[in-house]
Amino acid sequence: MSNHYLEILKKYWGFDQFRPLQEDIIRSVGEGKDTLALMPTGGGKSITFQVPAMAKEGLCLVVTPLIALMKDQVENLKKIGIKAAAIHSGLTYNEIKVTFDNAIFGGTKFLYVSPERLSTDFFLEKLPELSINLLAVDEAHCISQWGYDFRPSYLKIAAVRELIPEVPVLALTATATPQVVEDIMKQLRFKEKNVFKKSFARPNLAYVVRATENKKEQLLKILQSVGGSAVVYVRSRKKTREYAAFLQQNSITADYFHAGLTNASKDEKQRKWKNNLTRVMVATNAFGMGIDKPDVRLVVHIDAPDSLEAYFQEAGRAGRDGQKAYAVLLWSDHDRVQLRKQVSTAFPEPETIKRVYDALGNFFQLPVGAGFQMVYDFDIGKFCSAFNFNILTVYNSLKILQRAGYLTFSEELDIPSKVIFLVQGNDLYKFQVENEDLDPFIKILLRNYTGLFTEYAPINEADLAQKMGVTTETIYKALAKLSKLGIIHYIPRRKTPLIAYTQSREETRYIRLPKEVYEERKLKYQEQTEAVIEYGSTDYICRSRFLLNYFGQGNSDNCGICDVCLSRKKRGLDETSFQTIETAIEKLLKKQTMHADELIQSLPFNDTQIWQVLNWLEDHGLIGETESGELEWLK
Incomplete structure (x- = not known):
């Protein structure tokens, strides 16, 4: 069978061999076992469900919350001649119906579905007609209350599994703590535990924390000393433009990227950066999903992210080609303050959240008891000014209402115009003859x-206008007319966030924010931000070891290349000697305090080397002196 998998890999993706762990996961899935795969970003996750699904009759159902990623993957599969389609809240009922019919009768091999569509009657009704060979759950950490991006709609996957009990599940995630790993398997009803883990260690990636109050100057210094392609992460859209302009003024080719740009603009910016026409991309965390550029030499975080999961994923975009690369966090006291403030911003008061929910119903003129499975375009700016809310308060309230299962909120979707023909053959020909003015547009x-004739095809009016030598307006009018006459169904492009009600509108007094959605979640979020603060302000634990510990990979060695390890090397000792002496000192001082001379006599090492380690430990606040002048271990 293994050869068959290799043939598929070669035929469609052009690779001669699998990356480490890919084949083990594929084999496990091929044997019909429920499988959880932990693969760091860029580890080739999609191959692990695409190859085994291609090896079997039937269709692979892929659950993913990221619509942009869905669109990318569907396009990539189509390019290599594999039929794929996607269903999400941004589609009309008719589009969803056509997509399902094609999946049932038309040989669709991969059907991507956003989690909130799983519980719709329409989906559950059609599910038995689909011949499913594998259920792939991407971003599987979203199913866990303890994951950093919990989505209640993911919990519906268990009910879907009951309807297709024979079908194995492959759950995929890039970052998960041990607690989340256990929870994913429990929530997805694994028949037995089965986890494949790629080590989180990245031996070629040097993690560095730089304490600085002047981040612009520091960034410039770093970019001048480390060559090659780079990503710079910032928190706000405004900062992406500011920093990109600052770098350009200093003769570094840079561009900016955030979720609010048009698709065409995003594609163009990505293309230039991928082809090294732009060296630095300054971006919010909207940049990176599905970005596979192996030769990124540097990822710099100007602002600290609010979890180490997010940091690890974003920093991990550097050095995927295995060559030396750097992940730098610029840290200041302001970051500490900001992160702690972030907790109250991310969790508005429950009363405020309820007010947002109520205002939302009024905004959509939705009576209490109505709205189940309704989808609305949502202009957050208009909403905020109509009800006098702060935009961040609304954003975070919606996220919490989503976790509580009342609605789903999809940010900034850019959905291209689409067309399907409703008339064909002789009838269409007859229409063309009788309507000369519309014939050229057909x-x-x-x-x-x-x-x-079989599916809604994305079209670009501006392209068509250019080819016909007419204005875009003329194209719009002609397509609208053809649509009105029932020849085609034309859905113009929409660029908007969406709100979908997963329950009918409730009276505000009945809105419940359960403990696990609000209080426990807030505590967890606090722990996550404190872990980031600890990472940014600790300068005595190897950075790589710190991160690996966080993800449950204990007893790892010091990396030897991060800023902490390098500061030890400056003492003239190699990593092993330093660590051996440090461990011996820690053991002795944790038992009792003692004078330096006494300590040195008790240890079987060179006196000078012991002094060097002692000095380093004192500089980094690990040991101190008691009033009587004895050394004590402080941490």
């Missing part, structure tokens, strides 16, 4: 796009 559609 012809240009048929010439430029395929599959128009």
Whole structure:
């Protein structure tokens, strides 16, 4: 069977061999076992469900919350000749119906579904008709209350499993603590525990924390001393533009990226950066999903992220080619203050959250008891000014209402215009003959796009206008007219966040924010931000070891290349000697305090070397002196 998998890999993806762990996961799935795969970003996760699904009859159902990623993967699969489609809240009922019909009768091999669609009657009704060979759950940490991005709609996957009990599940995530790993298997009803873990260690990646109050100057210094492609992460859209302009003024080619840009603009910026025409991309965390550029030499965080999970994933975009790379966090006291403030921003008071919920119902003119499974375009700016809310308060309240299962909130979707033909063959020909004015528009559609009779095809009006030598406005009008006449169904492009009600509108007094959605979650969030603060302000634990410990990979060695390890090397000792002496000192001083001379006599090492380690430990606040002048271990 293994050879068969290799043939598929070679035929469609052009690779001669699997990356470490990929084949083990594929084999496990191929044998029908429920499987959880922990693979750091860029480890080739999608191959692990795409290859085994191609080896079997039937369709692979892929659950993922990221619509942008869905669109990318569907396009990539189509490019290599594999039929794929996606279903999410941004589609009309008719589009969803056509997509399902194609999945049932038309040989769709991969059907991507956003989690909130799983519980719709329509989906559950059609599910038995789909011949499913594998259920792949991407971003599987979203199913766990303890994951850093919990989504209640993921809990519906268990009910879907009951309807297809024979189908194995492959759960995928890039970052999960041991607690989350256990929880994923429990929530997905694994028949037996089965985890494949790629070590989180990245031996070629040097983690560095730089304490600085002047981040711009520091960033410039770093970029001048480390060559190659770079990503710089900041918190706000405004900062992406500011920092990109600052770098350009200092003769470094830079561009900026955030979720609010048009798709065309995003594609162009990514293309230039991928092809090294732009050296530095200054971005919010919207940049990186599905970005696979192996030769990124440097990832700098200007602002600290609010969890080590997020940091590890973003920093891990450096050095995927295995060559030396750097992940730098610029840290200041302001970050500590900001992160702690972030907790109250991310968790508005329960009363405020309820007020947002109530205002939302009024905004959509939705009566109490109505709205179940309704989807609305949502202009957050208009909403805030109509009800006098702060934009961050609304954003975070919606996230909490989503966790409590009342609605789903999809940010900034850019959904291209789409067309499907409702008339074909002789009837279409007859119409063309009778409507000369509309005939050219029908012809240009048929010439430029395929599959128009069987599925909704994304189209670009500006392209068509250019090809016909007319204005975009003329194209819009002609397509709208054809749509009105029932020849085509035309859905113009929408760029908007969406709100979908997962329950009918409740009276505010009945809105419940359970402990696990609010209080426990807030505590967990606090722990996560404190872990980031500890990482940023600790300068005596090897950075790599610190991160690996956090993800439950204990007893790892010092990396030897982070800023902490390098500061030890400056003492002229190699890593092993330093660590051996440090461990011996710690053991003695944890038992009792003692004078330095006494300590040195008790240890079987060179006196000078012991002094060097003692000095380093004192500089980094690990040991101190008692009033009587004895040394004590402080941490």
